[in-house]
Each structure stands twice: as C-alpha cells, then as structure tokens.
Amino acid sequence: MSALASRSPYAPKAGGLVAEAAASWLLAIFWILPLLYAVWTAFHPAEFSTRFELAAPLTLDNFRRAWAAAPFARYFLNSVLLVALVFGAQVILCTLAAYAFARHEFFGKGIAFALVLLQLMIMPDVLIVENYRTMGTLGILDSIPAIALPYVASAFGIFLLRQTFKTVPKELDDAARLEGANDLQVLLKVYVPLAKPVYVAYGLVSISYHWNNFLWPLIVTNSVESRPVTVGLQVFSSGDQGVDWAIISAATLMTSAPLLIAFLVFQRQFVQSFMRAGIR
C-alpha cells in the first residue's frame, strides 16, 4: 500500500495517511460498537449486560428464552418468503419497465416516467391508509402478498435500471438485432447480463429494506402465519416495564443474523457492485 502511495502524486503523505487510517478505524469502531454490545449482552447472563467483566460466564440461555417467546421459526419462513416474493416481482417488473423507458418510444413516455419518479418523492408511510384499504378491497389482508404488493412496482428499481440500460452501447443492441434477436432476447442476452452488478446492489438494498421493514407489515398482518420476524420481535417491546437488554440483544442478533452472514460472505461482491452501480 505504501509503495503504491509513494508512486501516485495524489496519494496522502505520511501524516495524512496516519490521520486517514486513524479516522477510518475510529468510524469503524463507532459503527461496530452497538453490534459488539449486542453480542456481549446476548451471550452473558442479564446481570452482566451493563458490566464488563472478562470472566463473566457465557450462556446461550438468552437465545433459548427469545426463541421460546414467539414462534420464530415460522416468522423466519415468512420473512424469507416475503423478501423472495418482493425481490422476484421487483426484478421482473422493473426490468421490463426500465427497458421500455430506456430503449422504446411510446405515447406519453415522458409523463409516465415523471409519474414513476414522483413515487420516489413520496414516503410509503403516507400511503398506509390507502394501501390498507386497497388490500381490504382485494380481500388479501393479513397475508404475505399483502405485505409485498405495495412495493413490487419499485420506482427506485425502475429508475436505477433505466439509467444502467441507457449506458449500454446502442451498437451491442444493434448487433444483436442483426443476428435476428427479438426484443425480449435482446433484453435477456444483452442488457440484463451487463447490468448484473446493479441487480446485485439493488438486491441487497431491497432485501435488507424488506427484511427490516416494520410498520407496514405490523399494520397489515394479524396472525402468526403471515408476520415477518421484525413484527415477531414486538413481543419484547414491553414499554411499561423497561427492557431486558439480554433477551432483546439475543433476539435482535437472531433476526439480523441471516443478513449479517450474507453480508460477510458476499462482502466483496457487494462492495464492488455498489461502486459500479453508483449507489451509496
């Protein structure tokens, strides 16, 4: 790293390098602290949750109690089904819409795209009552599709993919057409493969958002059969009596573990996709 730094005229000099390293360590430590605290409290008995003693006994009891407090296995299944459904539908819909917006001319295209962009400006929480009423009319209240439906036509996804498709050289498109590919084949053979990093980055954003989403699933679901893990965590909210940090930490670690593990495993791909897709 230092050899590289000395060669580039823009790389920070010794003092700057130290400051930069110190700053990034500081930020990293601040970022990881809550997680470290959660790990500490989750694996120790409740009386050690505000005391730091290296010799404190380790225990899995908090996890056992958290797991027993609600049907978490079912909630996990629901969450997985939910994010799969949302992401699957988003990929199909957004790809088709983005393709139309990027490469096709049709009547009212400008207005249609403006309407899609308008959706970006509106907080989904504002639409809760109207969405609830729509789900009621469709007769699917208290089901996983009801949680997913308002999110499948994602303006963010359409916008992001449209921008990506626009950067694909027109020559590639033309070449494929010369070979006799039809519209759909051009999309699947030329555009989609070139946009792969964007799909990965968008997938991470979408999946983590829907895994963590709370208010809408809470409102639209009533039963264990349709509630995701975040809503399942509510049994620990206990506002009147104060909170048992040990059990909450255990439950939080449990519910966020799939995302954390996925991030650690695919870290390199994620970071690269983000850099290429320009999402921050």
Added chain:
Amino acid sequence: MDRRNFLTGATALAGLASGRARAAEATEITFYYPVAVGGPITKIVDGYAADFEKANPEVKVRPIYAGTYQETIVKMLTAHKSGTPPTTSVLLSTDMFSLIDEDAIVPIDGLLKSDADRGWLKSFFPAFMENSRTAGETWGVPFQRSTIVLYWNKDAFREAGLDPEKAPANWDEHVAFAQKLTKRDPSGNATQWGTQIPSSGFPYWLFQALATEAGTKFMDEAGTHTFFDKPEAVEALQYWADLSQKYKCHPPGIVEWGTTPKDFFERKCAMMWTTTGNLTNVRNNTKFPFGVAILPAHKQPGSPTGGGNFYISKKVPAEQQAAAVRFIQWMTSPERAAQWSVDTGYVAVRPDAYDTPTMKAYVEKFPPAAVARDQLKYATAELSTHENQRVTKALNDAIQATLTGSKPADRALKDAQVEAERILKPYR
C-alpha cells in the same frame, strides 16, 4: 364466586335471547392488544381468550398482538379509516379524546341494556374512571392500569444508616435520604445515586405526580384547558431539577425510563419512581430486600393513574359490539382482575378484586401488592386532552429543557402553556 356465576348467568340469558337461533355461527370478535409488559404476556392473554370461549361457545375471540401502545393505536386507526376496525382494543386511557375526535369508538353506556350491566361500570375504582369518562358518557373500561410508586433498596438504606423499613414520607425526607444514599468514588463520580425519577419518553407522567403532590391539576375534565404554568407546577419542576442540579443526589440530565429498573437491580440507584406495572419485574430480578411505598407527599400525597383501557370500535356490527361487552365484562370480573394483577403486577381495577381468595393470598405473601391500591385514594387522572399527543409533547419538551438546564422551570412551563393554549383553542 357468586358474582362470577351471576355474570355468566346473565350473559347466558342474553345468549339465549339473541344467540340461540344462530347458535351454529359464532360471532367473531377481534381484539387488539399492545405488548406493554414483559414475560409471556401473549400466552397469558391467549389463555384468557381460550377460557372465555370455553365459557361462551357462541363467541370467538381473536387476540391480535400489535406492538407498543403507539403502534397499536396507529394500527387501530388505520383499520378504522379503511372501514374494518377491530371489535375491541386496549389502548392508553389518555387516548380517549383522540379516539372520540376520530369518531373511532362508541360510548360503553349505550351498549349496556340491563341494570346489572350498568351497575358493572360502577364497580371500578373511581380514580380509574376519571380517565374513562367525559361529558357524562363512559368511553373506556379500565383494564391494565397502574400508578407510580416508590421502590427502595433496604440494604442501601441500612448501609447509609437509615431505617430500612421506612420510606421517605415527604419531599424534604426524600432529598435528605437521597443525599445520604448517594455514594461517590474517590474521584467524585457517583457509584450509587440516591434517587431516580425517569424522564425519557413520557416525563409528563412522572412530573404529574410531583405536581399533584405540590397541589395542582394539569387539565379540566372536558380536556380543553391546561394549567401547566401554575406556581405549584413550577415548584414541582424546580424540585425535580434541584435533585440533580442543587442537591446532587439524582443523575443529571435525562434519565431513561426503560433502564431505570435495571439501574435499581444493579444498585446504581437506591430509590426509583416507576410504575406499579413493574412490581413483578422487580420482584423477580432484585437480589436484595426491597420496599414499595406511596410517593412522598408535599402538600398532599398523589400520583396520576396510567395504563390501558378497553375501547369498543364504532364501525363494527351491533352483535359484535354486544359480544365485545360480554368479553370485557368477563375480563374485568373480580377473579379475572385479581388473576391479571397477580400475573402482571398491574393494579386490580376494582375494589372487590382485593376480596377474592387469589388476591388475599397474594397480598399476604407479598404485601407491596397492596401499596398501589392504598395510593389510589390520592390518585388523579393522567394528563389527557384533545390532541393529546401534541399537548403532552409541549409539556415533555418543557420538562426536559429544565432538567437539562437549558431553560428555567417557570419559563419552560409558561412556553408549554402557551403552546397548549394554541393547540386547544379550536376545541373550546
């Protein structure tokens, strides 16, 4: 036991009259319940619903657990605005005016047909009904209600040379005890604070206890006028701020509500002011002898009530509303109220619950359980007005500004009063 038989008898009669013809199709009622206490609360409530169904086979109860009180009211109002509200919900007693303004609930009196039913509404502690009635109509039925009490660590009292069996009876003793109980390490940092009054989330509730003791009220019964800047209120807020700023026996700044019991268990504070709803929690988690007492008095003893009431939604069919009344009557019967109190630590909502064998045995084994009841005769209604969320926020901001030292008590409360006037003007 008599009353319970009588009640089930009465409901069975009502069932005969209306329900026999369509006994095959059960009336289903939905019941939103906020998870506000720890422990296996959802399992307890599921158990109650199942017991009720066993006694009343023509009614099906579906409890729906809906997060905190705040999340539950959001869920309830969303469903109400979409035309499909739950039949009944447990929400904060202070949300009564907001729910009436939203046209979401019906008065309970209108649903009661017989004299026996109307008598049932008179069986609750009057202090709890103050938050359930307005303009001559009853809109809520007390269910999981609480007041604020003082918990003290008897070991800490002994170490500080105080009588471990005697809690501070008035404000002066409270300060004097707290100063003796505050322990510092050689560098001057407190290792144990004398007393702790939480001030996060809903500081107005704890402040209301101090203001009641100082001899003032916060609002009128119609929920349209507030009296935040009375001299007594200023005195109360000053006392609270002085505990940390002048007497140095209370942690400085904002004290977190959620972790205060934990601080007490960890001996970081020797006395704490918190809800009676914490009784079971404290009992299970303290490793030292502790006492529970009525809050220290100033001009008078006092505490606001708090907690949740049953409400019945407006936009549901009449037979569901009738079934909900039966469910609520069953849930608030003396035996059930006693059992609920034992299971959760909430105050049993009616005096005759304290005469049941369950409660008698419990109080005998665990005398602090009766303290909340004894305080009820001094209790006042919790702050509740139209636009309740906004009005209480004005007061909360004032309290926190004074506790953090950024505004003097008199000016902060004057500002809160001006803001409340502005918000409430349209409702007069």
